[in-house]
Amino acid sequence: MQSDVVLSSCCYFPASLSDLGTTVLSIVLAATWVNSVKYTLIKRAMSMTLVEKILAKKAGKEVVRPDELVEVSVDRAMIHDALGAHTIAKFRALGVGRVWDPAKIVVVLDHYVPNKDIDTAKKCLNIKKFVLEQGIENYYEVGKGGIAHQVLVEKGHVLPGTTLVGVDSHTTTSGVVGAFATGIGVDEMAVVFKTGRLWERVPGTIRVNVEGKLLPPIMSKDLMLFILKRLGISGALFKSLQFTGSAIRQMSFESRMVLTNMAIESGATNGIIEPDQKVADFLRARTNHSFELMQSDQDAEYVETLEFHTDDIKEPMVAVPPKPSNAVRVTEVEGTRIDQAFIGTCTNGRLEDLRIAARILKGRKVDKFTKVIVIPASQEVLKAALEEGLIATFVEAGAAVGPPTCGPCMEAHMGILGPGEVCISTANRNFQGRVGDVTAKIYLASPATVAASALKGKISDPREFFRET
Amino acid sequence: MELKGRVWKFGKDVDTDELFAGRFIMGGDETSQSRYQEFIARSGLSDVGHRENVPRDFLTRVEEGDIIVAEENFGIGSSRQQAAETLKFKGVQAVVADSIHRIFFRNFWNLGCPAIDLPGISAEFETGQEVVISLGQGTIKNLNTGKEFEFRLIIPAWFIDMIEAGGLIPYYKSLKS
Numbered sequence: 001m002q003s004d005v006v007l008s009s010c011c012y013f014p015a016s017l018s019d020l021g022t023t024v025l026s027i028v029l030a031a032t033w034v035n036s037v038k039y040t041l042i043k044r045a046m047s048m049t050l051v052e053k054i055l056a057k058k059a060g061k062e063v064v065r066p067d068e069l070v071e072v073s074v075d076r077a078m079i080h081d082a083l084g085a086h087t088i089a090k091f092r093a094l095g096v097g098r099v100w101d102p103a104k105i106v107v108v109l110d111h112y113v114p115n116k117d118i119d120t121a122k123k124c125l126n127i128k129k130f131v132l133e134q135g136i137e138n139y140y141e142v143g144k145g146g147i148a149h150q151v152l153v154e155k156g157h158v159l160p161g162t163t164l165v166g167v168d169s170h171t172t173t174s175g176v177v178g179a180f181a182t183g184i185g186v187d188e189m190a191v192v193f194k195t196g197r198l199w200e201r202v203p204g205t206i207r208v209n210v211e212g213k214l215l216p217p218i219m220s221k222d223l224m225l226f227i228l229k230r231l232g233i234s235g236a237l238f239k240s241l242q243f244t245g246s247a248i249r250q251m252s253f254e255s256r257m258v259l260t261n262m263a264i265e266s267g268a269t270n271g272i273i274e275p276d277q278k279v280a281d282f283l284r285a286r287t288n289h290s291f292e293l294m295q296s297d298q299d300a301e302y303v304e305t306l307e308f309h310t311d312d313i314k315e316p317m318v319a320v321p322p323k324p325s326n327a328v329r330v331t332e333v334e335g336t337r338i339d340q341a342f343i344g345t346c347t348n349g350r351l352e353d354l355r356i357a358a359r360i361l362k363g364r365k366v367d368k369f370t371k372v373i374v375i376p377a378s379q380e381v382l383k384a385a386l387e388e389g390l391i392a393t394f395v396e397a398g399a400a401v402g403p404p405t406c407g408p409c410m411e412a413h414m415g416i417l418g419p420g421e422v423c424i425s426t427a428n429r430n431f432q433g434r435v436g437d438v439t440a441k442i443y444l445a446s447p448a449t450v451a452a453s454a455l456k457g458k459i460s461d462p463r464e465f466f467r468e469t
Numbered sequence: 470m471e472l473k474g475r476v477w478k479f480g481k482d483v484d485t486d487e488l489f490a491g492r493f494i495m496g497g498d499e500t501s502q503s504r505y506q507e508f509i510a511r512s513g514l515s516d517v518g519h520r521e522n523v524p525r526d527f528l529t530r531v532e533e534g535d536i537i538v539a540e541e542n543f544g545i546g547s548s549r550q551q552a553a554e555t556l557k558f559k560g561v562q563a564v565v566a567d568s569i570h571r572i573f574f575r576n577f578w579n580l581g582c583p584a585i586d587l588p589g590i591s592a593e594f595e596t597g598q599e600v601v602i603s604l605g606q607g608t609i610k611n612l613n614t615g616k617e618f619e620f621r622l623i624i625p626a627w628f629i630d631m632i633e634a635g636g637l638i639p640y641y642k643s644l645k646s
Contacts, residue, residue, distance in 0.1 A: 067623055069624075070622065080497075082494050082495070082549070083548070083549065083550070084540075085499055086499050086550065089499040089500055090638060093638050094638060094641055094642060095642060095645075111494075112495055119495045119496055120495045121498075123495055128501075166548075167548055168547075168548055169546060169547050169548045169572055171548075183548040183572050184548060184572065184575065185548055185549075185553070185572060185575060185576035185579060186550045187550065187576070187579040187580070187636070187637045187638055188575060188576075188579060188637065190638065191637060191641055192640075194641075199625050201623050218622070233482070233542055233545055234541060234542050234545075234568050234570070237568060237570065237571065238564030238623075240558075242618060267570055267571065269543070269571055276478035322482075323482070339524055380541075410484070410486070410491040410547075411490055411492045412491055412494070416492075429486075429546065431484045431486045431487065431545075431546060432484075432486075432487065432516075432519070433486055433487065433490060433516050433519075434486045434491065435491075436492075437517035438519045439519070
């Protein structure tokens with residue numbers, strides 16, 4: 001450990017002095033000094049970032065360090081329809097009868113619902129059979145939940161200071177409550193289902209500190225694209241992103257979810273935000289379980305700190321294909337013709353996203369030749385949007401409104417792109433061929449930018465609509 | 470443990486949508502290993518002709534025991550295990566890359582296939598060369614140039630046993646018995 005190296009070098013201190021009396025005195029002084037240094041170093045050696053504290057606690061260790069390998073207990077394990085049947089097949093291949101704890105498993109059908117064909121219906125049937133057989137209570141059929149990452153948070157399934165794994169890379173979203181949340185494959189999930197345990201390489205924490213305040217129509221999506229531009233798609237590989245600063249504290253809970261959701265786009269193991277009163281208020285309405293608002297230690301060591309200020313984001317941002325880190329200012333791509341505009345997903349399908357889109361679309365008509373699709377992230381979001389009249393606004397504007405599902409975020413279901421088509425989307429990924437034909441192109445932007453673009457049939461700056469009002 | 474094979478050189482940013490497109494995720498009968506394996510092998514890298522980061526003749530000429538050496542950001546994206554499975558079922562026994570994304574890295578090892586990240590390694594290999602990987606010694610050797618490189622992986626010690634068992638599921642079953 002680092003402290004050992006520093007302390008052993010301290011032992012040479014008295015040897016440099018010649019006079020015996022001075023040497024004795026200096027040994028005493030040095031001993032005191034060494035003790036105080038030792039105390040400071042031990043204290044420092046015990047200091048950890050939030051993610052390190054969670055992993056240490058769940059591994060039953062006093063302290064963990066970046067890149068250390070640990071085995072942690074899993075508090076929540078999520079499967080969805082896209083990989084759920086595969087997980088179950090692997091679980092059965094293990095030859096074991098029961099899952100380790102049915103109360104800790106959450107099953108959400110979200111990618112291919114309402115089922116689009118016989119294959120998807122069959123896989124969902126297999127999942128339902130497993131849920132019934134294993135006595136899994138936390139099961140969300142189409143019409144009951146929505147997109148898994150939204151449902152996990154909304155239903156209070158993920159608590160601060162806990163661990164969550166899911167068979168989905170965007171499982172990182174739940175880090176918004178101050179949990180360690182990450183994605184794994186189906187073989188590992190099968191073993192988690194049996195053992196409730198996971199090995200992990202402790203990610204060193206990159207602190208992303210954002211000062212200032214975001215002013216509409218600049219949204220947290222614009223901020224995250226701005227951050228990803230600097231980090232790149234592997235900038236946080238095997239690391240954790242912890243978002244801090246006044247801009248994050250002021251931001252709504254929903255806006256924060258965009259940051260943890262897209263943490264994976266920098267290669268991060270997880271994204272996390274220290275839980276505050278906003279998180280506590282959100283969760284108290286949704287769970288009876290008690291929780292602790294665990295924070296990073298004051299003197300915790302970060303592998304890197306990246307400083308941002310919201311003043312530096314001069315314009316809404318757009319990620320041009322084929323990488324989420326390819327962010328440019330909206331005026332650099334303004335006027336690019338689009339065929340489809342999509343508002344939804346686990347990144348930006350929440351109420352505040354629909355509100356800002358509706359504010360822009362209200363009393364206007366979307367472009368005649370542009371397919372505009374709005375898909376709320378969950379039943380709860382859909383219901384609130386209905387009550388606020390947002391859904392009526394979308395329908396009057398000429399948008400197709402879909403039931404809560406992942407939709408055309410990936411090449412799953414509804415809104416798949418044909419050859420050469422261009423889509424502007426509120427999703428999190430724009431890899432080549434992700435939403436259909438390999439020659440289609442996907443631009444990523446905020447709900448405000450997508451709504452503005454929907455009206456004109458080309459990529460547009462939402463600030464125009466904010467100057468009017 | 471040594472792995473020897475013929476190199477396929479891949480470019481950078483090979484993502485999981487490219488390795489296994491979303492439209493195939495719900496296909497394949499996962500309750501039958503042989504049918505599933507055939508479907509996954511057939512469906513991967515479906516748009517390869519449109520990509521610059523995968524050799525165009527990879528699908529038609531890949532053979533059992535081949536090894537991919539790729540540039541940075543290999544396996545970016547989704548947790549879909551099919552992205553790793555399709556390479557294994559096409560015959561690829563190992564992936565070496567300048568950097569490998571976390572979920573793909575874990576998935577490929579879990580299938581019993583080593584994924585090794587070593588910055589700069591891709592510049593040392595060309596398609597068609599012969600490579601030998603020693604997991605025990607932590608070395609990668611290009612048999613054509615004679616150059617040898619050391620790597621250090623941050624993986625659990627039991628991963629080597631897992632590779633010998635053929636993957637996570639068989640390894641876990643062997644622990645039980």
